[in-house]
Amino acid sequence: MTFRLRAVRALVLLAGFHLMGVVLLSAMAALDWLLVTRLLTAQAAWLEGMVLTVTVLLAAAILRGMYAFLRAGRLGPVPHAVAVTPQDEAELWEQVRAAAEVTGERPPDELYLLAEVNAGVAEQNRLLGLLPGRRRMFLGLPLLAGLTVPQLRAVLAHEFGHYGNLDTRLGGVTMRCRKAVLHTVEVFREGSTRLHYAIGALYVGYARMFLRTSQSVARHQELAADRIAARHAGRDATAAALRNLPVLAAAHTHYLETYAAMGGPLEALPPVGEVYGGFRRLLAARTGERLAALSAGQRPPRPHEYDSHPPTAERIALIEKLPADDRPDGSGDEPAALTLLYDPDRMFAALEARTLPREEARLRRMSWDDLVMARAVADAEGWSRPLRVAVSRALRSSAQAADSTVTVRRGAAAEGVANDRLPGLEEILDAFDRGLLWMAVADRMPKPHQAARLTGPSARNFIRPKIFDGLAGMVHLRLAEAGHATPDIAWSGQPGLVLPEAWEKGMDDALDAAVADTPDTAPLRALLEAGLTHDIVR
Structure with missing residues (x-):
């Protein structure tokens, strides 16, 4: 079949699409007339009413479709242009x-x-x-x-x-x-x-x-x-x-x-x-x-x-x-x-x-730079909050179980927790040094129900990336507060913060050491001390 004949056939079918409604309406009108005038008796008035109701509803649906067909392609207002x-x-x-x-x-x-x-x-x-x-x-x-x-x-x-x-x-x-x-x-x-x-x-x-x-x-x-x-x-x-x-x-x-x-x-x-x-x-x-x-x-x-x-x-x-x-x-x-x-x-x-x-x-x-900085800070706060809350609860539990002769250092931490102040980066590292990371903090980190049954190395490996992200978020906050991190819109990459060169080179290794099975916070503390006491070359 040639292209022209296929197009003619399509137009014939289109006419049938519209005429179908006319035929259906005509058939229902004829059926109603026969039922009312020839087939139904006066005693079956209830059946007459039901039939008329059904056909009216069907006719309304057909008319709606025909009306939609006639109005297809009507141009309305364009509010979003x-x-x-x-x-x-x-x-x-x-x-x-x-x-x-x-x-x-x-x-x-x-x-x-x-x-x-x-x-x-x-x-x-x-x-x-x-x-x-x-x-x-x-x-x-x-x-x-x-x-x-x-x-x-x-x-x-x-x-x-x-x-x-x-x-x-x-x-x-x-x-x-x-x-x-x-x-x-x-x-x-x-x-x-x-x-x-x-x-x-x-x-x-x-x-x-x-x-x-x-x-x-x-x-x-x-x-x-x-x-x-x-x-x-x-x-x-x-x-x-x-x-x-x-x-x-x-x-x-x-x-x-x-x-x-x-x-x-x-x-x-x-x-x-x-x-x-x-x-x-x-x-x-x-x-x-x-x-x-x-x-x-x-x-x-x-x-x-x-x-x-x-x-x-x-x-x-x-x-x-x-x-x-x-x-x-x-x-x-x-x-x-x-x-x-x-x-x-x-x-x-x-x-x-x-x-x-x-x-x-x-x-x-906001300017793009201000927007990147504000979003980076908000994201860092979001990453770090679960870790800070978990450490806060671990410290509170540790303080409540301690003897009244607790050390001044531990008492100060407990007092901060009691006042609903979430711990800072140094307090979290102190908690890790005291062995609380895998004894108390990890169990208090949020996790899906299925992961709650994990134990031993499997549990540690599951929660370790979240602890890593929490620590990284706190580091970003610290560097941003100290003016050592700058925003980067990074149109060719991913927007975020540009960290000092020393942190770019050593942060991941330092964080890995801090969340290891045997935590070592010394590398991270050394970076923090260098960042706070010296001008870091960017």
């Missing part, structure tokens, strides 16, 4: 219009910038998706930050290719119809009654048949859109854009989780415009393999059952089979697509204002 006009961003609009022209499509009526690694075109369809309507384009600012201008041209041409009649007049129409059908199925899946589910099952089953039938048409349309993107932007630039998209998506997720959300526990935000704008700094610091490493080993997101996109590797392979056009892949010295904006900083700030919840937008703003 920034609208830009041709007067605002002339260069960006010029690229958008050029991509629309090369596909034979009209440019969008509206253009919105998002906080996502994404691009797309939404259209308000008419006549069940057969006719185009008002059109919007969405572009992610992170996408503009990560792609070069030639690569963005490829993405834009591909998105308009979804709606273009590239190989047949029915290709773009079929894509619109698929969106309308998918929208209707989602409406039925949200139904709350059994009758709604029963009617929805008919529509969902029919929709699956339509989507399976039109799948080859949709895949053909996607590949045709890739080809026209290659003609517009260049073969190599189109392939490079496809390779970069999953890398950028993984990098953006890492940025949001590691950097943008850094101030969450502190109820603080990065500087204005940096919640999303800081992603540019990560991209500048991590290039090539270091950027790709963020997505290494990650499974690609599971596609929708009826996703029209072929696998990315297959799309790239087909693009690379196209004849060479002597145009570069858009990397190298090509500027980032973000340079198409007049004032990217202002746009990132405007996007924050549109997307951040009101309560979150009111949080205090």
